[in-house]
Amino acid sequence: MIKDLLHSAPSLLNFGIYFGLAVLLLFVVLGFVTYGILSERKIMGFMQLRVGPNQIGGKWGLLQTVADVLKLLIKEDTIPKKADRPLYILAPVIAFAPAFMVLATLPFTEAFQFADIGVGLLYYVAISGISTIGIVTAGWASNNKYSLIGGMRAAAQMISYEIPLVMSLVGIVLLTGSLNLNDIVAVQEKVWFIFLQPIAFIIFMIASVAELNRVPFDLPEAESELVAGYHVEYSGFRWAFFMLSEYVYMFAMATLTTVLFLGGWNSIPFLDFIPAAIWFGLKFSAVFYLLVWIRVTFPRVRADQLMEFGWKVLLPVALANIFLTAIIKEIVSLF
Template sequence: MTILGPVVLLLVVLGFVTMSILFERKVIGWMQGRHGPNRVGPWGMLQTVADVLKLLLKEDIIPAKADRSLFKIAPVIAFVPAFAVLAVIPFTPKLVFADLGVGLLYYIAVSSITTIGVLAGGWASNNKYALLGAMRSAAQMISYEIPLVMAVVGVIMSAGSINLVKIVEAQQDVWYILPQIIGFAVFFVASLAELNRTPFDLPEAESELVSGYHVEYTGFRFAFFMLAEYVYVFAMAGLTTVLFLGGWNPVFGLDVIPPILWFLLKFFVIVFSLFWIRATLPRIRIDQLMQLGWKVLLPLALANIFLSAVLKEVPGIGNFY
């Protein structure tokens, strides 16, 4: 099971990435009044498979003046942490690969390593557009990681633990999205920036930087960067479900439905919301991005910590927190 578990999880994640790309294109097409993929396979179901095969068959090009060793390893550095954080996500009380006492801290620490891969890929390409995209990504991810972490402090105070399983168990009566609505809002917006998703996809701004930090990458190396992005969608949706939506805990005591189905239902609501936002909002400017993180989300996260600490001591309301 030590070997089989990660292999099964990798296959599940790859299946999710394949279907989520297709689903995203279909959803965005439906919301914007146009057709999504509808040619390759029935209802366009094989379009993502065709895209993967196309990337595999493309020529692997390395720029002549690039740092070859760093250029090759950067996509791996970006992808491996995205998969490694899945080990601590508890899908059910028994379906968790690594029930760490510091699971939340592990997730935050390991996920930050991806920034190094992105920065290394942009710098090693020896391309100004790639370097600008990498610098944007580093500034964005570091800036938004601060309010992201501070937004979950209220959850930690309420649960009294940074173990993700215990955080879910503490939400049997009340999901933390209710008492921690401010923390949830800050966490969700910051997670969009961490994922480089619209409207915060500045590191990949094709209208300004050709393609951003991965502009010189082709074939399967380029696919690794894209794979890391969608694996993080899987991981962040799972973490949001665990921290704020009660994980596998049922609604209204409907425990006749298996816990894994409750988790997946909440999980797909978050994933759909990410796609919905991409179909709706335009990309913001880089100065607006930084101002939102430092002048809006950070003060809100601090206010949420203070408010949670105060209300936790108020008789009658404290039990809600």
């Protein structure tokens, strides 16, 4: 639908449509972040046998995160005297911009995708790693030892877990023969890749949690060790940009997991009457719930445990999965 509209429109109108869709996507993502945080708090409250937000905005606390956003926007913006001012100001933008850029190639349904490029999976992997530069820059520019340690941890963590994350996707590429996300969804029309690549799914989920800097891999912002980590010197809307980046990536990662392993918008047999958008939403919500469940369940690991697990466990298992997938595919092709 969107593709046909863009192809038939004149160039100037085409630009206007793209701009309008980008603004629409921004509002959708901001809405997700606002009520995704509220949903996370409610789920955590349910799992920990407590109520969660329930005061602002009626019984369910629907305006709690809206109030939090307003509070952050009007808080005093302070910049440390000895900070590297240009880099300090630029760091939150560097962290957020790639988070929004990766959404451009993610297909939400067959008719709703902003840019269908042939290497959408490669584009996501390449762009998503840029956010770490913003975190490292924030740690360095703050001229604070705690911030710098948090930034260095983020860089080490990204390098350590980006490799097994990419390796876990090689099996899917071998089975589909394409880096196009739409092709990957189409191949899963009958069988989802979570059943054909269960090891890759587990590795991908673990590595994606590490990429998101969430518990149990939130070493870059470990409050008990680094006060607040790389953003300890940030306040107000600049601090909000870092949190916004984290939750936008959470939105993107849940979407990518749905596309790669849960068949995207494909329905279960005999339930084809349910619209594709609802199928996608249900799968997306299940992944989001899983990410929150992991946060509530596991304690933070030590830095040495984090590195050892990435290099000594995830990477060898990911390589073994590629080898096993290639052998099985070759055996199946012979018959």
